[in-house]
Amino acid sequence: MARRLGRIFRGFQSLGSLAFMKSELSNLPASVSLKSMVRALPSLFSSNPRDFSFPNSSWGTEMRQLYEHYNSQCEAVTDGGEEQGGLWNRLPSYNRSLKYAAGGVYLSKIIQAKARLFTRNIRDPGAAFEYVIFANKKEQRCVCIFQAGHLLEGPPGNVHGGAIATMIDTVTGTHACVHSGPVMTANLNINYRSPIPLGSTVLIESSLDKKEGRKTLVSCKVTSADGARLHTEATALFVSIGVSQLMKG
Protein backbone atom coordinates (compact mmCIF):
# COMPACT_ATOMS: atom_id res chain seq x y z
CA MET A 1 0.00 0.00 0.00
CA ALA A 2 2.75 2.42 0.96
CA ARG A 3 4.55 1.64 -2.25
CA ARG A 4 1.41 2.16 -4.28
CA LEU A 5 0.78 5.49 -2.58
CA GLY A 6 4.34 6.48 -3.23
CA ARG A 7 3.77 5.93 -6.91
CA ILE A 8 0.55 7.88 -6.82
CA PHE A 9 2.20 10.86 -5.17
CA ARG A 10 4.94 11.04 -7.72
CA GLY A 11 2.50 11.89 -10.44
CA PHE A 12 0.62 14.62 -8.66
CA GLN A 13 0.89 18.30 -9.08
CA SER A 14 1.10 20.66 -6.15
CA LEU A 15 -2.10 20.92 -4.17
CA GLY A 16 -1.47 24.21 -2.44
CA SER A 17 0.67 24.24 0.65
CA LEU A 18 1.26 20.54 0.31
CA ALA A 19 2.75 19.14 -2.83
CA PHE A 20 2.74 15.60 -4.04
CA MET A 21 4.79 15.13 -7.10
CA LYS A 22 8.15 13.47 -7.02
CA SER A 23 9.77 12.89 -10.33
CA GLU A 24 13.03 11.61 -8.84
CA LEU A 25 14.44 12.36 -12.21
CA SER A 26 17.95 11.32 -11.33
CA ASN A 27 16.98 8.26 -9.30
CA LEU A 28 14.50 6.61 -11.61
CA PRO A 29 15.43 3.68 -13.80
CA ALA A 30 15.70 4.75 -17.40
CA SER A 31 12.57 2.82 -18.33
CA VAL A 32 10.29 4.82 -15.98
CA SER A 33 9.63 8.36 -17.07
CA LEU A 34 7.69 11.05 -15.29
CA LYS A 35 5.39 11.12 -18.27
CA SER A 36 4.56 7.45 -18.12
CA MET A 37 3.74 7.71 -14.41
CA VAL A 38 1.57 10.70 -15.10
CA ARG A 39 -0.31 8.83 -17.81
CA ALA A 40 -1.31 6.15 -15.32
CA LEU A 41 -3.08 8.61 -13.01
CA PRO A 42 -6.58 8.92 -14.47
CA SER A 43 -7.31 5.25 -13.80
CA LEU A 44 -7.15 6.02 -10.06
CA PHE A 45 -10.33 8.06 -10.28
CA SER A 46 -13.79 6.55 -10.42
CA SER A 47 -14.55 8.55 -13.53
CA ASN A 48 -12.19 10.09 -16.02
CA PRO A 49 -11.03 13.36 -14.51
CA ARG A 50 -10.43 16.36 -16.71
CA ASP A 51 -6.81 17.36 -17.12
CA PHE A 52 -6.92 21.15 -16.91
CA SER A 53 -3.44 21.57 -18.35
CA PHE A 54 -4.77 21.13 -21.90
CA PRO A 55 -5.87 24.16 -23.94
CA ASN A 56 -9.53 25.15 -23.94
CA SER A 57 -11.61 27.66 -25.89
CA SER A 58 -11.07 30.40 -23.31
CA TRP A 59 -7.33 30.57 -23.90
CA GLY A 60 -6.27 33.73 -25.69
CA THR A 61 -3.63 34.05 -28.38
CA GLU A 62 -0.74 34.70 -25.97
CA MET A 63 -1.69 31.72 -23.79
CA ARG A 64 -1.91 29.41 -26.82
CA GLN A 65 1.33 30.61 -28.38
CA LEU A 66 3.26 30.19 -25.14
CA TYR A 67 1.70 26.76 -24.62
CA GLU A 68 2.77 25.68 -28.10
CA HIS A 69 6.25 27.05 -27.51
CA TYR A 70 6.83 24.82 -24.48
CA ASN A 71 4.66 21.90 -25.52
CA SER A 72 6.58 21.51 -28.78
CA GLN A 73 9.71 20.92 -26.69
CA CYS A 74 8.13 18.21 -24.54
CA GLU A 75 8.67 14.50 -24.55
CA ALA A 76 6.62 12.89 -27.27
CA VAL A 77 5.53 9.44 -28.33
CA THR A 78 6.05 8.69 -32.01
CA ASP A 79 3.58 6.82 -34.20
CA GLY A 80 5.74 3.76 -33.67
CA GLY A 81 5.23 4.02 -29.88
CA GLU A 82 8.75 5.24 -29.13
CA GLU A 83 9.33 7.99 -26.61
CA GLN A 84 11.34 10.93 -27.80
CA GLY A 85 13.07 12.95 -25.13
CA GLY A 86 12.36 16.63 -24.69
CA LEU A 87 13.57 19.53 -22.62
CA TRP A 88 10.21 20.04 -20.93
CA ASN A 89 7.37 18.06 -19.37
CA ARG A 90 3.83 19.36 -19.26
CA LEU A 91 2.45 18.57 -15.80
CA PRO A 92 -1.17 17.41 -15.56
CA SER A 93 -3.62 19.22 -13.30
CA TYR A 94 -6.85 17.90 -11.75
CA ASN A 95 -9.48 19.43 -9.51
CA ARG A 96 -9.83 16.64 -6.99
CA SER A 97 -7.78 15.70 -4.00
CA LEU A 98 -5.67 12.59 -4.00
CA LYS A 99 -7.09 11.54 -0.68
CA TYR A 100 -10.62 11.63 -1.99
CA ALA A 101 -9.54 9.71 -5.06
CA ALA A 102 -7.90 7.11 -2.85
CA GLY A 103 -11.04 6.80 -0.72
CA GLY A 104 -9.45 8.10 2.48
CA VAL A 105 -11.62 9.13 5.40
CA TYR A 106 -10.35 12.33 6.92
CA LEU A 107 -13.24 14.78 7.15
CA SER A 108 -17.00 14.71 7.18
CA LYS A 109 -18.22 12.71 4.20
CA ILE A 110 -20.01 15.74 2.82
CA ILE A 111 -16.94 17.97 2.81
CA GLN A 112 -14.77 15.12 1.57
CA ALA A 113 -17.03 14.37 -1.39
CA LYS A 114 -17.40 17.99 -2.40
CA ALA A 115 -13.81 19.14 -1.86
CA ARG A 116 -12.09 20.65 -4.88
CA LEU A 117 -8.64 22.06 -5.47
CA PHE A 118 -8.78 25.82 -4.84
CA THR A 119 -7.23 26.76 -8.19
CA ARG A 120 -9.62 24.50 -10.14
CA ASN A 121 -12.88 25.08 -8.29
CA ILE A 122 -14.70 27.11 -10.96
CA ARG A 123 -16.05 25.25 -14.00
CA ASP A 124 -16.57 28.14 -16.37
CA PRO A 125 -13.48 28.09 -18.66
CA GLY A 126 -11.51 31.31 -18.54
CA ALA A 127 -13.40 32.75 -15.56
CA ALA A 128 -10.71 32.17 -12.93
CA PHE A 129 -7.31 30.43 -13.06
CA GLU A 130 -6.25 29.15 -16.47
CA TYR A 131 -2.75 27.77 -16.22
CA VAL A 132 -0.35 25.09 -17.28
CA ILE A 133 3.00 24.24 -15.72
CA PHE A 134 6.01 22.87 -17.57
CA ALA A 135 9.03 21.41 -15.77
CA ASN A 136 12.52 21.53 -17.20
CA LYS A 137 14.48 18.52 -16.03
CA LYS A 138 17.98 19.67 -16.84
CA GLU A 139 17.78 23.28 -15.78
CA GLN A 140 15.99 22.75 -12.46
CA ARG A 141 13.30 25.23 -13.33
CA CYS A 142 9.58 25.40 -14.01
CA VAL A 143 7.52 27.78 -16.05
CA CYS A 144 3.81 28.42 -15.68
CA ILE A 145 1.64 30.19 -18.24
CA PHE A 146 -1.21 31.85 -16.37
CA GLN A 147 -4.23 33.62 -17.83
CA ALA A 148 -6.13 35.55 -15.16
CA GLY A 149 -9.93 35.49 -15.48
CA HIS A 150 -12.50 38.09 -14.48
CA LEU A 151 -13.40 36.34 -11.20
CA LEU A 152 -9.94 37.01 -9.75
CA GLU A 153 -10.41 40.73 -9.26
CA GLY A 154 -8.78 42.64 -6.43
CA PRO A 155 -7.99 46.27 -7.24
CA PRO A 156 -10.39 47.50 -9.95
CA GLY A 157 -9.36 45.85 -13.21
CA ASN A 158 -6.45 43.98 -11.68
CA VAL A 159 -5.75 40.58 -10.19
CA HIS A 160 -6.18 40.13 -6.41
CA GLY A 161 -2.92 39.86 -4.48
CA GLY A 162 -4.22 36.63 -2.96
CA ALA A 163 -4.80 35.11 -6.40
CA ILE A 164 -1.22 35.97 -7.34
CA ALA A 165 -0.01 34.42 -4.07
CA THR A 166 -2.07 31.34 -4.87
CA MET A 167 -0.37 30.87 -8.23
CA ILE A 168 3.07 31.48 -6.70
CA ASP A 169 2.36 28.82 -4.05
CA THR A 170 1.15 26.46 -6.76
CA VAL A 171 4.13 26.87 -9.07
CA THR A 172 6.87 26.91 -6.43
CA GLY A 173 5.18 24.04 -4.56
CA THR A 174 4.99 21.96 -7.70
CA HIS A 175 8.62 22.74 -8.41
CA ALA A 176 9.67 21.81 -4.86
CA CYS A 177 8.05 18.43 -5.12
CA VAL A 178 9.37 17.72 -8.58
CA HIS A 179 12.75 18.06 -6.87
CA SER A 180 12.17 16.84 -3.32
CA GLY A 181 9.02 14.72 -3.19
CA PRO A 182 6.10 15.50 -0.86
CA VAL A 183 6.56 18.91 0.78
CA MET A 184 4.59 21.47 2.71
CA THR A 185 4.85 25.24 2.35
CA ALA A 186 6.62 26.79 5.35
CA ASN A 187 7.12 30.35 4.10
CA LEU A 188 6.06 32.56 1.21
CA ASN A 189 7.68 35.99 0.90
CA ILE A 190 6.10 37.98 -1.90
CA ASN A 191 7.01 41.41 -3.27
CA TYR A 192 4.35 42.99 -5.44
CA ARG A 193 6.01 45.29 -8.00
CA SER A 194 3.24 46.16 -10.47
CA PRO A 195 -0.42 45.10 -10.82
CA ILE A 196 -1.53 42.37 -13.24
CA PRO A 197 -4.50 43.43 -15.41
CA LEU A 198 -7.50 41.10 -15.40
CA GLY A 199 -7.63 39.05 -18.58
CA SER A 200 -3.89 39.18 -19.22
CA THR A 201 -1.49 36.28 -19.61
CA VAL A 202 1.67 36.22 -17.52
CA LEU A 203 4.66 33.95 -17.07
CA ILE A 204 5.54 32.55 -13.66
CA GLU A 205 9.10 31.21 -13.67
CA SER A 206 10.59 29.38 -10.73
CA SER A 207 14.14 28.30 -10.07
CA LEU A 208 15.62 26.05 -7.44
CA ASP A 209 17.81 27.96 -4.99
CA LYS A 210 18.98 25.12 -2.76
CA LYS A 211 18.08 22.03 -0.82
CA GLU A 212 19.36 21.60 2.73
CA GLY A 213 18.18 18.55 4.60
CA ARG A 214 14.39 18.69 4.69
CA LYS A 215 14.29 22.25 3.35
CA THR A 216 13.82 23.17 -0.31
CA LEU A 217 14.10 26.83 -1.34
CA VAL A 218 12.58 28.05 -4.58
CA SER A 219 12.47 31.56 -5.99
CA CYS A 220 10.01 32.85 -8.48
CA LYS A 221 9.09 35.84 -10.60
CA VAL A 222 5.93 36.84 -12.42
CA THR A 223 6.37 38.84 -15.63
CA SER A 224 4.28 39.96 -18.57
CA ALA A 225 4.05 37.38 -21.36
CA ASP A 226 6.90 39.05 -23.26
CA GLY A 227 9.04 39.21 -20.12
CA ALA A 228 9.35 42.99 -20.33
CA ARG A 229 7.38 43.92 -17.22
CA LEU A 230 8.08 42.52 -13.75
CA HIS A 231 4.88 42.07 -11.78
CA THR A 232 5.88 40.06 -8.71
CA GLU A 233 8.94 38.44 -7.09
CA ALA A 234 8.86 35.80 -4.39
CA THR A 235 10.84 33.26 -2.43
CA ALA A 236 9.31 30.11 -1.02
CA LEU A 237 10.49 27.63 1.58
CA PHE A 238 9.16 24.07 1.63
CA VAL A 239 9.70 21.32 4.18
CA SER A 240 9.71 17.67 3.18
CA ILE A 241 7.06 15.51 4.82
CA GLY A 242 6.49 11.79 4.95
CA VAL A 243 3.58 9.97 3.38
CA SER A 244 2.22 9.18 6.86
CA GLN A 245 2.00 12.92 7.65
CA LEU A 246 0.25 13.49 4.37
CA MET A 247 -2.49 11.03 5.16
CA LYS A 248 -3.25 12.41 8.61
CA GLY A 249 -6.68 14.03 8.81
Next chain:
Amino acid sequence: MARRLGRIFRGFQSLGSLAFMKSELSNLPASVSLKSMVRALPSLFSSNPRDFSFPNSSWGTEMRQLYEHYNSQCEAVTDGGEEQGGLWNRLPSYNRSLKYAAGGVYLSKIIQAKARLFTRNIRDPGAAFEYVIFANKKEQRCVCIFQAGHLLEGPPGNVHGGAIATMIDTVTGTHACVHSGPVMTANLNINYRSPIPLGSTVLIESSLDKKEGRKTLVSCKVTSADGARLHTEATALFVSIGVSQLMKG
Protein backbone atom coordinates in the same frame (compact mmCIF):
# COMPACT_ATOMS: atom_id res chain seq x y z
CA MET B 1 -15.71 64.27 -8.87
CA ALA B 2 -12.47 63.67 -7.00
CA ARG B 3 -14.17 64.59 -3.76
CA ARG B 4 -17.04 62.24 -4.47
CA LEU B 5 -14.65 59.42 -5.27
CA GLY B 6 -12.78 60.11 -2.08
CA ARG B 7 -15.95 59.64 -0.14
CA ILE B 8 -16.74 56.44 -1.97
CA PHE B 9 -13.32 54.99 -1.26
CA ARG B 10 -13.59 55.62 2.43
CA GLY B 11 -16.43 53.19 2.75
CA PHE B 12 -14.90 50.29 0.88
CA GLN B 13 -13.34 47.20 2.20
CA SER B 14 -10.02 45.91 0.93
CA LEU B 15 -10.15 44.61 -2.61
CA GLY B 16 -7.05 42.48 -2.58
CA SER B 17 -3.74 44.15 -3.12
CA LEU B 18 -5.44 47.50 -3.31
CA ALA B 19 -7.54 48.70 -0.47
CA PHE B 20 -10.05 51.48 -0.45
CA MET B 21 -11.39 52.18 2.94
CA LYS B 22 -10.35 55.22 4.87
CA SER B 23 -12.09 55.74 8.12
CA GLU B 24 -9.89 58.66 9.12
CA LEU B 25 -11.14 57.96 12.56
CA SER B 26 -9.15 60.72 14.17
CA ASN B 27 -9.70 63.29 11.41
CA LEU B 28 -13.42 63.01 10.82
CA PRO B 29 -15.84 65.49 12.31
CA ALA B 30 -17.73 63.95 15.19
CA SER B 31 -20.96 63.92 13.21
CA VAL B 32 -19.57 61.62 10.46
CA SER B 33 -19.08 58.03 11.54
CA LEU B 34 -17.56 55.19 9.57
CA LYS B 35 -20.85 53.41 9.92
CA SER B 36 -22.88 56.23 8.41
CA MET B 37 -20.55 56.39 5.41
CA VAL B 38 -20.78 52.67 5.00
CA ARG B 39 -24.57 52.80 5.06
CA ALA B 40 -24.58 55.16 2.09
CA LEU B 41 -22.73 52.72 -0.16
CA PRO B 42 -25.46 50.50 -1.60
CA SER B 43 -27.05 53.45 -3.40
CA LEU B 44 -23.95 53.65 -5.61
CA PHE B 45 -24.84 50.37 -7.27
CA SER B 46 -27.45 50.02 -9.97
CA SER B 47 -29.12 47.25 -8.02
CA ASN B 48 -28.97 46.49 -4.34
CA PRO B 49 -25.76 44.56 -3.79
CA ARG B 50 -25.62 41.81 -1.23
CA ASP B 51 -23.55 42.57 1.84
CA PHE B 52 -21.67 39.33 2.47
CA SER B 53 -20.69 40.30 6.00
CA PHE B 54 -24.12 39.26 7.32
CA PRO B 55 -24.72 35.70 8.58
CA ASN B 56 -26.15 33.12 6.18
CA SER B 57 -27.42 29.57 6.54
CA SER B 58 -24.00 28.06 5.84
CA TRP B 59 -22.42 29.55 8.92
CA GLY B 60 -21.65 26.96 11.58
CA THR B 61 -22.04 27.34 15.31
CA GLU B 62 -18.52 28.70 15.91
CA MET B 63 -18.87 31.27 13.13
CA ARG B 64 -22.23 32.45 14.47
CA GLN B 65 -21.09 32.63 18.08
CA LEU B 66 -17.98 34.63 17.21
CA TYR B 67 -20.04 36.92 14.98
CA GLU B 68 -22.48 37.59 17.83
CA HIS B 69 -19.60 38.19 20.22
CA TYR B 70 -18.20 41.03 18.12
CA ASN B 71 -21.46 42.26 16.61
CA SER B 72 -22.96 42.79 20.05
CA GLN B 73 -20.14 45.23 20.77
CA CYS B 74 -20.69 47.27 17.59
CA GLU B 75 -22.17 50.71 17.15
CA ALA B 76 -25.92 50.51 17.13
CA VAL B 77 -28.84 52.74 16.25
CA THR B 78 -31.57 52.84 18.91
CA ASP B 79 -35.29 52.79 18.16
CA GLY B 80 -35.23 56.52 18.67
CA GLY B 81 -32.65 56.89 15.86
CA GLU B 82 -29.74 57.69 18.14
CA GLU B 83 -26.33 56.16 17.50
CA GLN B 84 -24.79 54.32 20.40
CA GLY B 85 -21.03 54.00 20.31
CA GLY B 86 -19.36 50.60 20.35
CA LEU B 87 -15.89 49.14 20.49
CA TRP B 88 -16.18 47.51 17.09
CA ASN B 89 -17.47 48.19 13.59
CA ARG B 90 -18.61 45.42 11.28
CA LEU B 91 -17.23 46.20 7.83
CA PRO B 92 -19.50 45.53 4.84
CA SER B 93 -18.30 43.33 1.99
CA TYR B 94 -19.48 43.27 -1.63
CA ASN B 95 -18.55 41.20 -4.65
CA ARG B 96 -18.23 43.95 -7.21
CA SER B 97 -15.50 46.38 -7.98
CA LEU B 98 -15.87 50.01 -7.16
CA LYS B 99 -14.74 51.00 -10.61
CA TYR B 100 -17.47 48.98 -12.25
CA ALA B 101 -20.00 50.45 -9.87
CA ALA B 102 -18.80 53.94 -10.75
CA GLY B 103 -19.05 53.17 -14.47
CA GLY B 104 -15.34 53.51 -15.17
CA VAL B 105 -13.88 52.28 -18.47
CA TYR B 106 -10.62 50.48 -17.89
CA LEU B 107 -10.82 47.07 -19.52
CA SER B 108 -12.77 45.33 -22.23
CA LYS B 109 -16.48 45.81 -21.56
CA ILE B 110 -16.95 42.07 -21.22
CA ILE B 111 -14.33 41.65 -18.51
CA GLN B 112 -15.44 44.83 -16.79
CA ALA B 113 -19.07 43.75 -16.59
CA LYS B 114 -18.27 40.26 -15.35
CA ALA B 115 -15.48 41.10 -12.91
CA ARG B 116 -16.02 39.96 -9.32
CA LEU B 117 -13.98 40.25 -6.16
CA PHE B 118 -11.83 37.12 -5.85
CA THR B 119 -12.96 36.32 -2.30
CA ARG B 120 -16.66 36.69 -3.21
CA ASN B 121 -16.76 35.05 -6.64
CA ILE B 122 -18.64 31.85 -5.71
CA ARG B 123 -22.39 32.15 -5.07
CA ASP B 124 -23.00 28.91 -3.20
CA PRO B 125 -23.05 29.91 0.50
CA GLY B 126 -20.40 28.11 2.54
CA ALA B 127 -18.58 26.66 -0.46
CA ALA B 128 -15.60 29.00 -0.43
CA PHE B 129 -14.74 32.07 1.69
CA GLU B 130 -17.23 32.92 4.43
CA TYR B 131 -15.89 35.80 6.46
CA VAL B 132 -16.67 38.99 8.27
CA ILE B 133 -14.22 41.63 9.42
CA PHE B 134 -14.63 43.83 12.50
CA ALA B 135 -12.47 46.89 13.13
CA ASN B 136 -11.61 48.14 16.60
CA LYS B 137 -11.18 51.87 16.54
CA LYS B 138 -9.41 52.39 19.82
CA GLU B 139 -7.06 49.45 19.79
CA GLN B 140 -5.84 49.77 16.18
CA ARG B 141 -6.70 46.20 15.39
CA CYS B 142 -9.03 44.15 13.24
CA VAL B 143 -10.43 40.68 13.65
CA CYS B 144 -11.79 38.47 10.91
CA ILE B 145 -13.92 35.37 11.47
CA PHE B 146 -13.27 33.01 8.56
CA GLN B 147 -15.04 29.74 7.78
CA ALA B 148 -13.21 27.80 5.07
CA GLY B 149 -15.42 25.99 2.56
CA HIS B 150 -14.82 22.78 0.64
CA LEU B 151 -13.78 24.56 -2.57
CA LEU B 152 -10.62 25.94 -0.92
CA GLU B 153 -8.76 22.66 -0.76
CA GLY B 154 -5.00 22.43 -1.05
CA PRO B 155 -3.45 19.53 0.86
CA PRO B 156 -6.03 16.76 1.21
CA GLY B 157 -8.62 17.91 3.74
CA ASN B 158 -6.90 21.22 4.39
CA VAL B 159 -7.09 24.78 3.15
CA HIS B 160 -4.84 25.81 0.23
CA GLY B 161 -1.89 28.00 1.20
CA GLY B 162 -3.01 30.49 -1.45
CA ALA B 163 -6.48 30.74 0.09
CA ILE B 164 -4.88 31.49 3.46
CA ALA B 165 -2.66 34.13 1.80
CA THR B 166 -5.76 35.59 0.19
CA MET B 167 -7.49 36.04 3.52
CA ILE B 168 -4.33 37.49 5.09
CA ASP B 169 -4.07 40.00 2.23
CA THR B 170 -7.74 40.86 2.64
CA VAL B 171 -7.64 41.40 6.41
CA THR B 172 -4.32 43.24 6.61
CA GLY B 173 -5.21 45.31 3.53
CA THR B 174 -8.54 46.30 5.02
CA HIS B 175 -6.79 47.19 8.26
CA ALA B 176 -4.15 49.26 6.44
CA CYS B 177 -6.79 51.33 4.71
CA VAL B 178 -8.88 51.77 7.79
CA HIS B 179 -5.76 53.47 9.14
CA SER B 180 -4.09 55.03 6.09
CA GLY B 181 -6.65 55.38 3.29
CA PRO B 182 -6.13 53.87 -0.18
CA VAL B 183 -3.11 51.54 -0.17
CA MET B 184 -1.55 48.84 -2.31
CA THR B 185 0.10 45.66 -1.03
CA ALA B 186 3.89 45.84 -1.43
CA ASN B 187 4.93 42.75 0.54
CA LEU B 188 3.38 39.71 2.19
CA ASN B 189 5.62 37.49 4.31
CA ILE B 190 3.74 34.43 5.49
CA ASN B 191 4.84 31.64 7.81
CA TYR B 192 2.66 28.54 7.72
CA ARG B 193 2.79 26.81 11.11
CA SER B 194 0.00 24.22 10.97
CA PRO B 195 -2.63 23.32 8.36
CA ILE B 196 -6.22 24.58 8.58
CA PRO B 197 -8.81 21.79 8.15
CA LEU B 198 -11.46 22.37 5.48
CA GLY B 199 -14.76 23.36 7.05
CA SER B 200 -13.21 24.86 10.16
CA THR B 201 -13.64 28.38 11.49
CA VAL B 202 -10.53 30.39 12.35
CA LEU B 203 -9.73 33.85 13.68
CA ILE B 204 -7.50 36.21 11.72
CA GLU B 205 -6.31 39.02 13.96
CA SER B 206 -4.30 41.95 12.66
CA SER B 207 -2.50 44.69 14.52
CA LEU B 208 -0.91 47.89 13.32
CA ASP B 209 2.87 47.83 13.67
CA LYS B 210 3.73 51.31 12.41
CA LYS B 211 3.19 53.95 9.78
CA GLU B 212 6.18 55.70 8.24
CA GLY B 213 5.44 58.17 5.47
CA ARG B 214 3.62 56.26 2.73
CA LYS B 215 4.30 52.88 4.36
CA THR B 216 1.88 51.07 6.67
CA LEU B 217 3.01 47.85 8.36
CA VAL B 218 0.48 45.39 9.70
CA SER B 219 1.09 42.03 11.34
CA CYS B 220 -1.37 39.20 11.52
CA LYS B 221 -1.93 35.76 12.95
CA VAL B 222 -4.39 33.02 12.13
CA THR B 223 -5.51 30.80 15.00
CA SER B 224 -8.16 28.20 15.73
CA ALA B 225 -11.50 29.68 16.84
CA ASP B 226 -10.59 29.19 20.51
CA GLY B 227 -7.16 30.76 19.99
CA ALA B 228 -5.35 27.63 21.19
CA ARG B 229 -3.72 26.60 17.93
CA LEU B 230 -1.55 28.88 15.81
CA HIS B 231 -2.01 28.19 12.10
CA THR B 232 -0.26 31.06 10.35
CA GLU B 233 1.72 34.23 11.08
CA ALA B 234 2.36 37.06 8.65
CA THR B 235 3.58 40.59 8.17
CA ALA B 236 2.31 42.86 5.45
CA LEU B 237 3.60 46.12 4.01
CA PHE B 238 1.28 48.54 2.25
CA VAL B 239 2.08 51.69 0.33
CA SER B 240 -0.36 54.59 0.18
CA ILE B 241 -1.55 55.54 -3.27
CA GLY B 242 -3.51 58.47 -4.63
CA VAL B 243 -6.96 58.27 -6.12
CA SER B 244 -5.52 59.05 -9.55
CA GLN B 245 -3.29 55.96 -9.37
CA LEU B 246 -6.27 53.92 -8.35
CA MET B 247 -8.25 54.87 -11.42
CA LYS B 248 -5.51 54.05 -13.91
CA GLY B 249 -6.36 51.07 -16.09
